[in-house]
Amino acid sequence: MHELSIAYNLVELAETAARNAGATKVTAVHLRLGAMAGVVEDALRFSFPLAAAGTLVEGAELTVETVPVRIFCTACDAERTLPPPFAFRCPVCATPAARLIQGREIQLDAIEIEEAAYAAAHP
Amino acid sequence: MQPRILELRQAVLSKNDELARDLRARFRENGVLAVNLVSSPGSGKTALLEATLREMRARGWAVAAIVGDLATENDALRLARSGAPVRQIETGTLCHLEADLVARHLEGWSLGELDFLFIENVGNLVCPSDYDLGEAVRAVLLSVTEGEDKPRKYPPLFHSADVALITKIDLAVAVEFDRAAALASVQTVAPHATIIETSARTGQGLDAWIDYLAQRRAEL
Secondary structure (H helix, E strand, C coil): CCHHHHHHHHHHHHHHHHHHCCEEEEEEEEEEEECCCCCCHHHHHHHHHHHHCCCCCCCCEEEEEEECEEEEECCCCEEEEECCCCCCECCCCCCECCCEEECCCEEEEEEEEEEHHHHHHCC | CCCEEEEEEEECCHHHHHHHHHHHHHHHHCCCEEEEEECCCCCCHHHHHHHHHHHHHHCCCCEEEEEEECCCCHHHHHHHCCCCCEEEEECCCCCCCCHHHHHHHCCCCCHHHCCEEEEECCCCCCHHHHCCCCCCEEEEEEECCCCCCHHHHCHHHHHCCCEEEEECHHHCCCCCCCHHHHHHHHHHHCCCCEEEECCCCCCCCHHHHHHHHHHHHHCC
């Protein structure tokens, strides 16, 4: 269960970016999560509010976009999407395909913030 | 009210990734091949590592090991019997090793005097897969006493490995190990991986494993 440490990393990055932008609050955190990232979304959702407590991120909504696994098939000379369970061969021609080109991401895509100046102007 | 959207596109584990990059550069500059050993608990990481350290020292290589567990120094004490310098990382509740833990436990060691550094990760088939430790080689162990389909069940970790070691091969007959099924399972998830069958007890496969490591070090 490493989702809690991932949640802490996520909150730290979001809070740092928010502070640098002069934000007073983070309202949403958008995450891209590879299907082969080895991260359980439910466990991450459980951990996120714990990690966010007492930070600018507290109360923020967490959205998770699942990134499918993509491989490059040298025989077809084309990119292919692999459905789970992951067998690393081309789903069209069955040629074994080594490293994946997408699907391991744990990426903070964007955050939504409220800024001090905005909050002052819109009480 | 309309909040502002900040596009970040940042890897969540970027801090670990950066530390791992620094470590990888340090290892390469010093001619050290770093090997990250991952597997489920009980698949024989420590036994294989003890035999590997002993045999590599006998061949004149300078080897060292860092071993991670939630608690106890038992593995470090076991590995130290090989005569190699060994350090234990007690992770407390952490289910995997991270680059900064490795960096901290390297302090005081002169990397220039080392040829190989083995990092025995916490026994866990899930969590270590996302954490780069700066290793040049990731070795995953699958013992014959586990299910042959383990790689299919845990694709992220097995896929991330450069080499898959089938361990405890001396027990294969006793446990009716289905070798073909196990090899197919590894090849399905990690077609790029080199597969080596080993036994820490009989020494089977140790030559092939050490030759593989020496070859990888020559390619650094």
